[in-house]
Amino acid sequence: MSISWQNIFLKLLFSLETHNKYPIIFISIICWKNWKYMLQIEIWKDNPILRTVCEPIKQNEWKKYVKLWKEMVSYIKNPDHAWVGLAAPQVWVTKRIMVCSLLKSWDDESFKTIMMINPEILESSDETLCDIEEGCLSLPKAKKWYVARHKDIKLSYYDEKAKQQIIRLSGLASVIVQHEIDHLNGELYIDKLEK
Numbered sequence: 321m322s323i324s325w326q327n328i329f330l331k332l333l334f335s336l337e338t339h340n341k342y343p344i345i346f347i348s349i350i351c352w353k354n355w356k357y358m359l360q361i362e363i364w365k366d367n368p369i370l371r372t373v374c375e376p377i378k379q380n381e382w383k384k385y386v387k388l389w390k391e392m393v394s395y396i397k398n399p400d401h402a403w404v405g406l407a408a409p410q411v412w413v414t415k416r417i418m419v420c421s422l423l424k425s426w427d428d429e430s431f432k433t434i435m436m437i438n439p440e441i442l443e444s445s446d447e448t449l450c451d452i453e454e455g456c457l458s459l460p461k462a463k464k465w466y467v468a469r470h471k472d473i474k475l476s477y478y479d480e481k482a483k484q485q486i487i488r489l490s491g492l493a494s495v496i497v498q499h500e501i502d503h504l505n506g507e508l509y510i511d512k513l514e515k
């Protein structure tokens with residue numbers, strides 16, 4: 321993770337804006353606490369953050385991560401990135417949070433981008449798909465490739481209001497979710513290619 325003075329200044333402004341009730345003396349501490357919420361993508365396949373099995377979010381922690389979820393959604397929706405999924409360890413937070421755009425196909429324009437907390441695959445089909453090319457924001461130099469994934473999954477997750485949702489996904493949306501859940505378990509799609 322690179323740290324520049326410009327970055328420190330931005331984080332200071334960010335802290336002032338969001339925590340202006342705190343005395344100035346605490347700003348540097350707050351700045352440090354907020355550091356991880358200024359999204360920078362963790363890269364490199366042996367990065368220890370990307371190899372961490374993330375912890376579930378507890379009920380009393382929910383509100384703490386609302387800002388992070390929003391930033392993650394805006395990050396992947398930003399046309400400069402235009403990505404379909406992002407998991408918290410990719411932005412230096414080892415918690416079971418991810419955002420996924422549930423596309424039916426690559427030209428689907430009516431998809432929803434959903435924040436998922438503590439996602440869990442409840443059921444998965446024996447039938448697999450291996451015709452969807454995968455890439456990863458955290459592996460900018462790795463070749464995009466095809467990974468065998470379950471075609472259909474039944475997924476449980478908690479939404480931003482801490483309400484449990486259970487959905488069934490198929491095809492591309494199912495693959496996107498499986499890729500992001502792998503991140504929460506410290507796994508990367510290239511691991512599956514090496515097997």
Ligand SMILES: [Zn+2]
Nearest residue numbers: 455456457458
């Ligand atoms: Zn990825």
